[in-house]
Amino acid sequence: MSMPRDSLEAKRQMLSECRAYYRNDAIQLAQIDEFQCKYQSKDAIRWYTKPGFLFCLVNKALRSQDIWVFYKFRYFIIDLCCCLEQVSSSQSFSSIRLYRGTKLNRDELEQLQVGCLISTNGFFSCSSDRNVAEMFIGIDLMTDRSSSHNRDAWQQFVLFIIDVDRRISTNTVVADVSHESDIPDENEMIFNFGSTFIINDICFDNDKCIWLIQMSSSSDNARINDGYEKYTRIRLQHINPTIMFGHVLCFIGRDFSQSMNYFHRLLRTLPIDHIERPNIYYNLGRIYRYIEKFDKSLNCFRCARLLVRRLLPERMFDYCRILGGMGTVYSHLGDTELALKLLRQVLVLQKKSFPENHTEMAFHLKRLGHAYFKAKQYSHAFSILTSASKFFQTKMHIDHQEYARTLHTMGLVHRALGDDKKALIYFQQALQKQHSLLAKDNPYLASTYYQLSLIHNDRSESEIALDYVKKSLSIQLIKLPHNHSELKLSRELLQRLQQSQ
Numbered sequence: 276m277s278m279p280r281d282s283l284e285a286k287r288q289m290l291s292e293c294r295a296y297y298r299n300d301a302i303q304l305a306q307i308d309e310f311q312c313k314y315q316s317k318d319a320i321r322w323y324t325k326p327g328f329l330f331c332l333v334n335k336a337l338r339s340q341d342i343w344v345f346y347k348f349r350y351f352i353i354d355l356c357c358c359l360e361q362v363s364s365s366q367s368f369s370s371i372r373l374y375r376g377t378k379l380n381r382d383e384l385e386q387l388q389v390g391c392l393i394s395t396n397g398f399f400s401c402s403s404d405r406n407v408a409e410m411f412i413g414i415d416l417m418t419d420r421s422s423s424h425n426r427d428a429w430q431q432f433v434l435f436i437i438d439v440d441r442r443i444s445t446n447t448v449v450a451d452v453s454h455e456s457d458i459p460d461e462n463e464m465i466f467n468f469g470s471t472f473i474i475n476d477i478c479f480d481n482d483k484c485i486w487l488i489q490m491s492s493s494s495d496n497a498r499i500n501d502g503y504e505k506y507t508r509i510r511l512q513h514i515n516p517t518i519m520f521g522h523v524l525c526f527i528g529r530d531f532s533q534s535m536n537y538f539h540r541l542l543r544t545l546p547i548d549h550i551e552r553p554n555i556y557y558n559l560g561r562i563y564r565y566i567e568k569f570d571k572s573l574n575c576f577r578c579a580r581l582l583v584r585r586l587l588p589e590r591m592f593d594y595c596r597i598l599g600g601m602g603t604v605y606s607h608l609g610d611t612e613l614a615l616k617l618l619r620q621v622l623v624l625q626k627k628s629f630p631e632n633h634t635e636m637a638f639h640l641k642r643l644g645h646a647y648f649k650a651k652q653y654s655h656a657f658s659i660l661t662s663a664s665k666f667f668q669t670k671m672h673i674d675h676q677e678y679a680r681t682l683h684t685m686g687l688v689h690r691a692l693g694d695d696k697k698a699l700i701y702f703q704q705a706l707q708k709q710h711s712l713l714a715k716d717n718p719y720l721a722s723t724y725y726q727l728s729l730i731h732n733d734r735s736e737s738e739i740a741l742d743y744v745k746k747s748l749s750i751q752l753i754k755l756p757h758n759h760s761e762l763k764l765s766r767e768l769l770q771r772l773q774q775s776q
Contacts, residue, residue, distance in 0.1 A: 282350065285349055285350035286311075286350045288347050288350070289347055289348050289349075289350045289351060290307055290310070290311055292332070292344075292347050292348070293307050293328055293332055294307055296328075296332060297328055303327065303328045306327045306328055307328055310322065310328075310329070316354045316357070316358075317358070319351065319354040319355040319357075319358040320355065320358050320359070320362065320450070320452050320455045320465075321455045321456075322351075323351075323355055323398070323465075324452055324455060324456040324457060324463065325457055326457065329351065332348070333348055333351060333352060333355070333397075333398070334397040334398065336348040336352075337352070337396055337397040337398070337468055338396050338397050343533050343537075352468075355398065356467055356468070358450075359398075359448055359450045359452075359465060359467050360448050360467065362450035362451070362452065363448045363449055363450040363467075366450065366451055368441070369440070369441050369442055370438070370439060370440045370441065370442070371403065371438075371439050371449075371464075372403070372436065372437070372438050372439075373401035373402065373403055373436075373437040373438075373439065373449075373464055374401060374402055374403075374404070374405045374407070374408035374409075374434060374435065374436060374437070375399070375400065375401040375402070375408055375411075375434070375435040375437065376408040376409055376410070376411040376412035376414075376432075376433070376434050376435075377411070377412070377433050377435070378412065378413075378430055378431065378432055378433065379430075379431050379433050380429060380430060380431070381427070381428070381429050381430075381431060384431050384433065384486065387474060387477065387488060388474065388477075389474050389475065389476060389477055390473070390474065391473070391474050392471055392472070392473055392493055393471070393472055393473075393474065393490075394469060394470070394471045394472075395466060395468055395469060395470050395471075396468065396469075397468050398465050398466070398467065398468050399465065399466035399468070399470055400463055400464070400465050400466075401435075401437060401449075401463070401464050401465075401466070402461055402462045402463055402464065403451075403462045403464060404461070404462045405434075407460075407461050407462060408434060408435075409434065409483075409485075412432045412433070412434060412485060413432070414483060414485070419482075419483060420482070420483050420484050421483060421484045421485050426479050426484075426486075431486055432484065432485040432486065433485065433486045433487075433488060434480075434485050434486070434487050434488070435488050435490060436487060436488065436489045436490070437472065437490050437491070437492070438489070438490070438491040438492070439491070439492045440491065440492065443492075444491075444492040444493060447466070447470065447492040448466065448467035448470065449464055449465065449466045449467075449470070449492075450464060450465055451463075451464050452464065452465055470492070471492070471493045472490040472491060472492055472493055473490060473491055473493040474488060474489070474490050475489045475490060475491055476488075476489040477489075531562055531565060531566055534558075534562060535559065535562050538555050538558050538559050538562070539559070541555050542555055542556075550586075552582055553578075553579045553580075553582040553583040553586075553590070553593055553597070554579070554593060556575045556576070556578040556579035556582065557575070557576065557579040557593065557596060557597050557600060559575040560572045560573070560574075560575035560576040560579060560597075560600050560601075560604075561600055563575060564600070564603065564604050564607070566755075566756050566759065567607075567756070567758075567759055567760060569604050569607060569608055572600075572604050573601065573604055576597055576600050576601045576604065577601075579593075579597045580594070580597045580598070580601070583597060588628070591624065591628045592628075592629075592635065594624070595621045595624050595625055595628075595635070595639070596635070598617050598618075598620060598621045598624075599617070599618060599621045599639055599642055601617055602614045602615070602616075602617035602618040602621065602642070602646060603618075603642055603645075603646070605617065606618075606645070606646040606649045606650075607649075609649075611646065611649055611650035614646050614649070614650070615643075615646055615647070615650060618639070618642060618643045618646050619643070621639055621643075622639060622640075622643060625639060632670045634670075634671065636666060637663050637666035637667050637670070637671065637675075637677065637678075638677055640659050640660070640662050640663035640666065641660065641663045641677055641680060641681045641684065643659050644656050644657075644659040644660035644663060644681070644684055645660075645684050647659060648684060648687055648688050648691070651691070653688050653691055653692055656684075656688050657685065657688050657689075660681055660684055660685045660688065661685075663681045664678070664681050664682070664685070667681060674708065674711065674712055675712070676708075676709070676712045676713055676719065678708060679705045679708035679709045679712060679713070679719070680705070680719060682701050682702075682704045682705035682708065683701070683702065683705040683719070683722065683723055683726070685701045686698045686699075686700075686701035686702040686705060686723075686726060687726070689701060690726070690729075690730070695730050695733060695734075698726075698730060699727070699730050702723055702726050702727050702730070703727075705723050706720070706723050706724075706727070709723060715750075716750050716753060716754055717750070717754075718750060718751060718754045718755055718761070720746075720750060721746070721747040721748075721750035721751045721754070721755075721761070721765070722747075722761060724743045724744070724746045724747035724750075725743070725744060725747040725761065725764065725765055725768070727743045728740045728741075728742075728743035728744040728747065728768060728772075729768070731743065732768070732771075732772060737772060737775065737776065740772055741769075741772045741773075741776075744765055744768050744769045744772060745769065747765045748762075748765045748766065748769060751765055
């Protein structure tokens with residue numbers, strides 16, 4: 276939401292994507308031209324509910340979970356979010372029951388269980404009129420039944436019954452948009468994307484041959500979102516939203532190629548004296564480090580350091596991150612003395628410049644602990660990693676993926692000390708966190724799978740070891756460069772395990 280949305284470039288990017296998708300559809304192309312000429316931010320709801328290209332492509336972008344596609348549609352998505360929030364806050368109802376009719380495949384239905392939290396990955400349209408929702412399912416007006424006569428069929432007809440109580444879920448954004456809809460009789464209401472619900476009951480209506488799933492807006496929604504919003508606001512005090520997006524693209528989406536192109540594009544388009552150029556070089560340095568192009572990584576970090584030095588002490592946050600990035604590269608290259616010198620220098624600067632509960636402290640402690648591990652100074656490593664772990668547990672507003680990385684590194688330390696029992700505990704804890712925080716194809720998961728495979732192989736549990744290394748490889752083959760060291764190690768381990776069978 277902090278990305279600049281009133282931008283001609285953002286509008287151009289979105290409409291270019293839309294025109295490419297509908298290049299052979301004259302009707303939709305005409306509507307896109309109309310949008311370009313007439314659209315205003317205040318009309319976002321009307322354009323979204325209007326039959327045509329926006330409803331289809333916006334939801335397609337959100338449901339793809341492709342961060343880059345999401346970015347291309349930011350111009351309209353942010354406007355729509357803001358309009359829904361404004362309308363929702365202006366409407367005075369405290370509680371309401373809503374309905375949504377849809378069709379689900381059998382395997383999708385079986386994933387829904389009573390007590391589960393579910394979160395929408397698009398704008399969630401409902402109606403306050405049950406008959407309208409049943410019409411969308413396809414209930415026959417003559418028989419008052421769906422066309423399904425088998426509750427075990429592949430396609431199932433589902434009616435979601437959603438109770439909203441704003442006194443409990445104060446942050447729930449749901450807006451009555453019937454006054455702006457082309458079809459006001461549908462009594463349409465829209466939940467903002469990312470809305471969260473808890474499933475209270477699931478049953479089958481034998482008379483109508485449909486599944487009834489009763490949900491309520493979840494109070495956990497406010498807790499989860501508040502935590503992330505607070506964390507994001509803290510990060511955005513130091514990081515420009517445009518830079519933050521590139522960071523998300525790479526280090527959450529793990530799309531190294533797209534994020535590299537994104538930052539190089541910023542270097543080409545931003546003025547030579549732009550205040551964010553140091554951060555662009557910093558992020559490129561991180562990307563090159565992840566793909567093990569260490570010389571290019573150091574060059575980028577040095578450019579960033581050179582540019583930010585003249586802006587000290589105001590840019591101390593950036594300066595510390597840049598030195599930390601350089602220290603991590605030297606650690607990977609085996610120059611542990613220089614790595615620890617830089618990383619200890621950063622810790623001193625942070626303690627002088629930042630409050631003791633600053634989020635960057637935990638990230639750097641994790642980084643420093645890993646450097647001590649690489650230097651084989653295991654007692655120092657474990658002590659610092661323990662401090663990082665306590666920080667993540669007590670002072671962070673959210674569960675963060677770097678906490679999982681801290682647990683993973685603590686597992687590495689115990690394994691290096693020969694205590695595989697404790698190492699296994701830490702790797703399992705890291706894996707549990709990663710499953711809840713990361714995408715299934717994140718390379719960090721692959722690293723933990725690999726370590727678990729090593730431990731189970733040492734225990735002569737070859738089938739478990741083989742399963743873990745295959746999981747590791749299935750991620751690395753897609754996400755890592757073909758010559759990456761971790762991919763090479765996983766291939767070698769798989770070969771050894773297969774030969775020993």
